Amino acid sequence: MVPVPHIAVDRSRSIDRPYLEERPRETAMKLALIGFGQAGGKVVDQFLAYDDEIDGGFVESGLAVNTATTDLQGLEHVADENRVCIGQARVNGHGVGADNELGAEVAEADIDEIQHAIDRIPTHEVDAFLVVAGMGGGTGSGGAPVLAKHLKRIYTQPVYGLGILPATDEGGIYTLNAARSFRTFVREVDNLLVFDNDVWRSAGESVEGGYDRINREIVERFGLLFAAGEVGHGDHVAESVVDSSEIINTLSGGGISTIGYATETVETDDGGLFSSFTGSDDDFDDGSATNRLTSLVRKATLGRLTLSCDVSSADRGLVVATGPPRKLNRKGVERGRQWLEDETGSMEIRGGDYPITGGDEVGAIVLLSGVTDIPRIDQLQQVGTEAKETTEEVRASAEDEFASLVDTGGELDALF
Numbered sequence: 001m002v003p004v005p006h007i008a009v010d011r012s013r014s015i016d017r018p019y020l021e022e023r024p025r026e027t028a029m030k031l032a033l034i035g036f037g038q039a040g041g042k043v044v045d046q047f048l049a050y051d052d053e054i055d056g057g058f059v060e061s062g063l064a065v066n067t068a069t070t071d072l073q074g075l076e077h078v079a080d081e082n083r084v085c086i087g088q089a090r091v092n093g094h095g096v097g098a099d100n101e102l103g104a105e106v107a108e109a110d111i112d113e114i115q116h117a118i119d120r121i122p123t124h125e126v127d128a129f130l131v132v133a134g135m136g137g138g139t140g141s142g143g144a145p146v147l148a149k150h151l152k153r154i155y156t157q158p159v160y161g162l163g164i165l166p167a168t169d170e171g172g173i174y175t176l177n178a179a180r181s182f183r184t185f186v187r188e189v190d191n192l193l194v195f196d197n198d199v200w201r202s203a204g205e206s207v208e209g210g211y212d213r214i215n216r217e218i219v220e221r222f223g224l225l226f227a228a229g230e231v232g233h234g235d236h237v238a239e240s241v242v243d244s245s246e247i248i249n250t251l252s253g254g255g256i257s258t259i260g261y262a263t264e265t266v267e268t269d270d271g272g273l274f275s276s277f278t279g280s281d282d283d284f285d286d287g288s289a290t291n292r293l294t295s296l297v298r299k300a301t302l303g304r305l306t307l308s309c310d311v312s313s314a315d316r317g318l319v320v321a322t323g324p325p326r327k328l329n330r331k332g333v334e335r336g337r338q339w340l341e342d343e344t345g346s347m348e349i350r351g352g353d354y355p356i357t358g359g360d361e362v363g364a365i366v367l368l369s370g371v372t373d374i375p376r377i378d379q380l381q382q383v384g385t386e387a388k389e390t391t392e393e394v395r396a397s398a399e400d401e402f403a404s405l406v407d408t409g410g411e412l413d414a415l416f
């Protein structure tokens with residue numbers, strides 16, 4: 001693989017100086033988010049709230065598609081006109097009851113209704129589509145791959161998926177649904193970003209309370225990543241800031257992606273009038289900033305990923321340092337990037353930063369793409385296959401038992 005340039009070197013500044021630039025919010029990469037099914041809708045709802053909260057500007061539009069009207073009514077941030085109820089003729093607004101074949105059929109039948117809603121958003125302003133769904137149910141599990149296929153046919157922008165895997169104790173049908181949907185979804189999108197509910201559950205939490213917390217983890221990780229992607233305007237000074245094309249290139253090539261994230265609270269002196277006017281970095285401890293970033297990159301990579309995998313199987317990667325501009329330095333990002341290169345053996349590791357003023361946390365986001373050694377997916381497929389066989393056996397024996405139940409040995413005739 002040809003090595004890809006990562007951080008453009010800005011010769012006008014010393015490599016050891018912190019970055020002082022701020023960037024206007026309208027430069028972020030713009031996504032059209034489409035949540036399919038209940039989990040998909042709720043996560044998109046949270047993305048919208050998070051985008052507002054961090055002033056990220058990465059959401060161009062957020063849509064929710066579902067077969068259940070109550071799920072759509074429960075959303076808070078998705079605009080009413082962006083809530084699309086499909087399958088009315090088949091399921092009359094009641095959901096598809098974890099039948100993902102029906103979910104796929106209904107999505108295909110009503111794809112025009114979804115397209116009408118998409119027609120109302122300014123798709124020419126969109127850098128990519130992100131289709132979000134829980135893989136274990138029926139509506140999102142079946143519908144998301146159908147929508148991804150449709151979008152890829154119509155638009156030139158990349159179509160990404162964000163697939164949420166069910167927890168292992170949800171049962172056979174959810175696992176089987178997820179295994180089948182996963183296979184299909186990964187084939188239809190330009191890249192499948194994965195979040196595994198199983199790894200993120202906490203004991204003793206209610207399901208709903210648990211999802212609220214988990215959804216927050218999801219939007220923080222994926223939201224920060226997309227918010228970091230600045231759309232280059234040529235003359236922009238902050239060359240060290242992650243460019244949206246770096247995210248797109250890391251994701252392009254397809255396959256499966258996972259994200260790691262680690263943060264550390266720092267003491268900030270940002271906003272000090274003197275230092276911001278003079279650009280003085282007297283108080284900036286370059287060595288400790290470098291060490292902090294390098295260790296955060298390690299923690300993010302070796303800690304809890306959205307989908308556990310063998311890191312060395314990653315084909316491409318991206319390191320993004322986030323936090324107060326004065327706490328970020330290029331050397332730290334570069335060291336972290338080099339460490340990830342060694343860890344993955346990949347020559348295609350990009351890096352950059354996402355300065356966020358006002359906060360007191362420095363963080364590292366690590367995107368690993370094209371990962372192939374994922375024991376969880378092997379397990380999902382194996383359990384899914386077993387569940388399919390068991391379901392077929394149970395169905396066959398239930399049919400036999402029912403036949404013998406109503407069989408009276410010719411003594412009684414049916415009425416007609």
Ligand SMILES: Nc1nc2c(ncn2[C@@H]2O[C@H](COP(=O)(O)OP(=O)(O)OP(=O)(O)O)[C@@H](O)[C@H]2O)c(=O)[nH]1
Nearest residue numbers: 037038039095096098134136137138139140166211
């Ligand atoms: N992270 C997260 N996962 C969820 C949430 N709600 C449901 N899930 C997961 O998503 C899977 C699918 O559930 P839903 O999204 O409710 O299903 P659906 O797509 O609406 O399909 P039907 O209800 O069968 O019509 C579940 O098995 C859970 O693993 C949520 O709020 N957050």
